[in-house]
Amino acid sequence: MSCEKDTAVLLREAGQKVTPQRVLILCAVRHAGAHVTAARVIDALHNDHPYIDVSTVYRTMASATDLGLVSETDMGGGESEFEWIGRDRHHHLICRTCGDVTSLDQAYLDSLATVLYEALGFQADLGHFAIFGVCKHCQGNGQL
Amino acid sequence: MSCEKDTAVLLREAGQKVTPQRVLILCAVRHAGAHVTAARVIDALHNDHPYIDVSTVYRTMASATDLGLVSETDMGGGESEFEWIGRDRHHHLICRTCGDVTSLDQAYLDSLATVLYEALGFQADLGHFAIFGVCKHCQGNGQL
DNA sequence: AACGTTGTTGCAACTGGTTGCAATTGACCG
């Protein structure tokens, strides 16, 4: 759990108060190493810290998202999915047919961001997209 | 209200049952000529048709979205915004600072779709995006 | 025109997520 100190530093640098709840929540997301829902985070912390409220989780996620520490994505499953943002910013391709989720490198969207900036002066914040469609495999199967 | 017949035809062609509720709801969206929330649709219909349920609106929107008649966008305001899709498919650039919403032509995303298809074989369904960022004007103001 | 099938509606209960508020706690300062 060496990330706790590290996370505390990140919070402090961002001018946020370092509370145990925040550190715990963010560490949980960080350790998960994949998408987690708010409910999953609460479950994970429930053993040791029974009374962390859902609202705290959501508020922590919101501020962490603003800071660029965490991404929030609607994967189409009713619940928001949170993910720790490491060095590799990425996006997701979600197949409507088989439900498969593939990572998509940030580079693919960089060109879009460049075009938007050059043509319109709009500085797009392409944080974390979920792009729906049909994957290669499922196209072959002729399903829709 | 000539669109009612037209809407009915669209539904029938898509193999959907033509119910008064659907026609009313879709015509309301179509006439709005801009984004509308589910609540707005209900309000608009409430005078003449007091007991159209929210769930019906959402279900109608969901199927219409699948058919490509309507787009659903989360503009970041808590409520989903629905919009009739005419000939001109478009997206939205939303400024985080001033809240201004600009239309973005589909063409800008076509190239992304092309790249995704050629590189990964993924047939992206870039239905209707809301892209957040900072607009030209607000960048000049140095705000964030 | 009446019938049966099948999809749709309205309702009510529920879920995920947000918000207002009083109590608490972390950060800063002397």
Added chain:
DNA sequence: CGGTCAATTGCAACCAGTTGCAACAACGTT
């Protein structure tokens, strides 16, 4: 180390949206 103040927490009420279900209505058939 103790006091002050603003930010944060937990709670409870609330809001948007979804779902299960029984009643119902649209469409194809006869």
